[in-house]
Amino acid sequence: MTALAAGVALVLGAGGTTQAAPVLDLQLVATSLANPVAITHAGDGSGRLFITLQDGRIVIFNGTQVLATPFLDIRPLVLSGGERGLLSTAFHPNYEANGFFFVDYTNLNGDTVIARYSVSANPNVGDPNSAVIILAIDQPFVNHNGGQLQFGPNGFLYIGMGDGGGTGDPDDNAQNLGTLLGKILRINVNRGLPYTIPANNPFVTTPGARGEIWAYGFRNPWRFSFDRLTNDLFIADVGQNMWEEVNFHEFGRVTGENYGWRLMEGNHCFNPSTNCNDGTLILPIAEYSHEAGRCSVTGGYRYGGSQFPALDGIYFYADFCTGEIWGATMDGVGDWTSTLLLDSPLAISTFGEDESGELYVAHLSNPDGAIYRIGATETFSSITLTAPANGFILTSPPTFVWSPDAGTNNGYAVELSYSPSFSSFWSTYANLRLTIDTTSWAMPASVFQRIESNRQVFWRVRGVDLDQPPPRTIITSSEVRSFFKQ
Template identity: 50%
Template structure:
């Protein structure tokens, strides 16, 4: 054979070798076929359209609980054969948003081969917001919430009633009516409610109101056995009463369960102006504080227990206190995914503020009445040692600010561009603003151009984490895409 090949002319020899190579390729030498003995495959994910310095947000999931987050183009190797889902999320670039295409796709990975997927980012249409009316004809609505996993909306009316919106309709019969137990004098009334995290099984909810004498009252109630839209009128269990008889303002007002399962309550400093008794800085009184209570085994003999970790549980102050130095924390919010606590504390005469701290950080002193916002109160200088300063402030100026109305960090599904932003308003001006918070700093403050809806008294959040605005006109609005 070698003798035969050696006698062939060179052109014939080249032609013969080419034919042999073609024959080998036809017999399975191409790259489209699995390599002999291969048990895993590869997946190349290409991210296009991203400017320099901007990371993508792509998640690849597949067999055997495989999950990988990608921020740039890469090839994933050693993958088990099977179907892989490639999901892409929008990313921010400055004040704008880059949207991915496609948002989701599925790729089949085979042994010994490399599959491919591509995601292209492009500038998204800027988000614009509107307020969509969902309820009207209410008597001074102050708060909106819902039990976990429930499609209904529960709206607190200041005069002492809780109303239910079911399937888009406001039910005529109140869920609860305690109007004979409270008064709307000054800033008093029924101010909020919080559903127990296990409401679906135990039916417990908690209310925060001021008594006819002006004292702050926290009670546990229970839904009736025969009607999910009506509370049992005989189920009241007193949890805590805080004396507040002198002034009718600064009652605080919000109850909320934290990610730790404990009940939090924000109380005002006792009223008047400037906190004349110095309640907010006095850890031996419960006014001007954020309280944390264990109400998971409440009974008449022991309405609440002190959770481990409360800063004054053993000495130095009232054991119920979680944080202090607050003037009137009308509304605060837990951002569960980020484990952050946002407190919107109403200012005195010049400054409104939002404070942000880690959820598990106990004993914070938010500064009132040593400071108002970032400024020393009624003094050119003050000792700021150990005080938590706000991340956002705004003044009582030509813009019309007078009293901050705190909201929530958006974690719903309808407005993904808004994810992670904290929304807030002002009672007098009625604007809607937001900011992003990261590494101790607030950024990207945005005014959403909302106006002419009356005094904004509160925000609300439903079980799907969509947000609502409650107006002094008696209307409730969902924050929606324009």
């Protein structure tokens, strides 16, 4: 396991309570991949991860290895490089029964294609000859292709489209309801071919508008996701020269919202440079500047798994250039706070979620692309020493007691020393209490470290991550106590 830790900060937990920020652990699960750009699952109970490679392949990680035979290989159809390529895969909500999955790729003309494929008789291999073209969208430039596909809680397919590229959205596509560029689209792929437009889409009856549009005002939405518990939608939008942003749509809120580009970049006027917001634009819940080498936001997920309670309620996003990972949390009145959780060496191209809600990140590289599973060590906000009391003279071996409970992945190390500075000490691991041997006055597993008579002994407790080899210290009790052994 690779553990990379940022400085401890404070985040808001459920109900707005303050808790220590988790220390993230990134566990390498797959490597030797050619530019992974998307990670998803089929929702079929198989536990497999489907990894989209930019060159036009989808490969399967079955929990132990990446299968040698691709699930799908459409490289002859895909123009790959820069921001182009096979960019996303989404499995139909009823995939287990109908075998349908959808891809977003750049064709050889440089345009966006949304296509449906079917699985073959082999559940680990899709049928490359089963393609049904759902939608094709002209791209005027070589960048800002969007590329995200995601089925929403209503069973409709959501599609992220960039503004078509070029500096500053020169054609003002993102604000133009007559084009699909710079939008989040919503279509129904469950009835009629190639698709139908949901009757409650916001611009179905607007003259001159495309009915597929669900929201607009995006520059290049690079990864959006639905919260598996609340159905809220998070949309990360890549900025121009100065600001990256994360947007939020609470489930049940009115649709047809304008997220601002090119009027605004993040919370700042772009074009025009002043008086850009008439009060109707939806502002981001998080933004960051391009200082310190940051350049491009990668949107993630709000954690909904069960293995790492320290991550509950945190929405993760990253910067592609610096590898920094932030966590955003909402308090009880709807205000958001972002905390830097990890400064990694990765080029993070995407986050992913498995069937159980556990999260992953991808490192973009060829041939050394990799997938990491996100874990956490819950930090200790403090360690309280309970017994024995400070300064006691002991005639019988003590039992050391402290709090709070460390959690499943954490533990404690009790340290004893004859020096208040702990210039030398001996220690052993325990959880909440440690009893000295009543005969030898030795710590468990430390029979050669007996406490000498007529000595003052100092003790403290360290909180450690037991999931690391060797255990890694997270925090040390601020209090040091002592006792005197007669």
